[in-house]
Amino acid sequence: MWIYIIAGYLFFVEWQVLLLGDKFAMKRIALVTSGGDAPGMNAAIRAVTRVACSKGLEVIGFERGWDGLISNTFRELTPRNVGGILHVGGTILRTSRSPEFRKPEGRKKAVKALEVNDVDGLVVVGGDGSLRGALELSKISDTLIVGIPATIDNDVYGTEETIGFDTAVNTAIGEIDKIRDTANSHERIFVVEVMGRTRGFLALTIGLTVGAEVILVPEVEYNLESIVHTLEVNGAKGKKSGIIVAAEGIGDTYKLLKAIEERAGVEVRLSVTGYAQRGGNPTARSRLLANLFGEKAVDLLLQKQGNMMVGLEEGKVTSIGLQEVTTNQKQLDLTLMKLAQTLAT
Numbered sequence: 600m601w602i603y604i605i606a607g608y609l610f611f612v613e614w615q616v617l618l619l620g621d622k623f624a625m626k627r628i629a630l631v632t633s634g635g636d637a638p639g640m641n642a643a644i645r646a647v648t649r650v651a652c653s654k655g656l657e658v659i660g661f662e663r664g665w666d667g668l669i670s671n672t673f674r675e676l677t678p679r680n681v682g683g684i685l686h687v688g689g690t691i692l693r694t695s696r697s698p699e700f701r702k703p704e705g706r707k708k709a710v711k712a713l714e715v716n717d718v719d720g721l722v723v724v725g726g727d728g729s730l731r732g733a734l735e736l737s738k739i740s741d742t743l744i745v746g747i748p749a750t751i752d753n754d755v756y757g758t759e760e761t762i763g764f765d766t767a768v769n770t771a772i773g774e775i776d777k778i779r780d781t782a783n784s785h786e787r788i789f790v791v792e793v794m795g796r797t798r799g800f801l802a803l804t805i806g807l808t809v810g811a812e813v814i815l816v817p818e819v820e821y822n823l824e825s826i827v828h829t830l831e832v833n834g835a836k837g838k839k840s841g842i843i844v845a846a847e848g849i850g851d852t853y854k855l856l857k858a859i860e861e862r863a864g865v866e867v868r869l870s871v872t873g874y875a876q877r878g879g880n881p882t883a884r885s886r887l888l889a890n891l892f893g894e895k896a897v898d899l900l901l902q903k904q905g906n907m908m909v910g911l912e913e914g915k916v917t918s919i920g921l922q923e924v925t926t927n928q929k930q931l932d933l934t935l936m937k938l939a940q941t942l943a944t
């Protein structure tokens with residue numbers, strides 16, 4: 600008699616475990632690329648899709664950033680249909696900056712899209728603003744959310760590097776190397792404006808790697824007298840041309856150019872690198888990060904860890920809470936400014 604009762608009980612428990620296990624198992628994940636695009640986003644889409652499918656998950660991709668969640672527009676992603684995109688800039692899912700998602704009603708619609716499509720985990724590929732959006736969404740959704748940092752600005756706390764940064768740096772280097780040729784021929788000073796929004800990560804790395812005579816970043820207020828002094832000292836040493844790499848975040852670079860011309864009595868030209876930095880084939884570095892981050896994002900979801908961002912710390916792939924990411928500011932290594940000055944004498 601007892602043996603039958605115990606056997607029946609064990610049978611019941613096993614079924615509960617199976618049923619509940621099934622209920623909470625990760626089956627379907629979604630991807631979204633959001634905010635400014637960055638070279639390597641496609642590589643991340645490919646990596647997430649192929650790793651997830653290799654673990655038996657289904658993958659869908661919402662289109663046009665958060666707007667795709669709001670309008671419930673998505674497509675199925677398979678190992679085959681993400682082929683041929685690894686080397687292509689931009690994002691096949693397209694992207695947007697969504698004003699509607701900033702409102703609670705917009706975010707509620709996004710939650711609904713996750714629910715009706717049975718999305719257990721969401722991977723958000725984007726920069727600062729997108730990761731903040733991911734955190735807000737995770738507060739009102741049961742879907743586990745993991746962020747992958749992708750922005751040319753490299754301004755995301757919790758990761759040494761973001762997908763796309765290296766490509767943008769190399770794009771700017773290519774352009775500035777050419778500008779150097781004409782600057783030398785004409786013995787001219789060039790101000791080259793680079794992107795980076797309100798931060799100087801791009802400008803500093805680009806400036807250092809092109810041997811800029813002056814680097815201007817928003818983190819350090821610039822001083823016209825000191826710029827002119829540097830140009831004059833260089834001129835006295837026989838260096839008649841020069842490159843000033845200026846982050847867009849320092850303000851009006853044309854005004855700066857005019858001020859230098861007036862104060863130093865030299866000819867100065869302006870070149871704005873602009874949106875070319877956001878496109879182009881991702882470099883090996885950007886592709887590598889996309890692959891590593893993509894794998895880690897899927898791993899985190901399978902381990903039921905939401906509200907996280909994958910990142911790179913001391914060269915290793917790590918994870919960090921989205922709350923920590925969005926409440927801290929990444930610091931610019933200003934010692935590199937000093938090195939750049941020493942090297943550009």
Ligand code: F6P
Pocket residue numbers: 635696726750751752794795796797847877
């Ligand atoms: O965040 C990436 C970035 O390219 C910044 O460097 C730049 O300031 C901004 O996006 C431009 O934004 P938008 O595409 O909305 O003009």
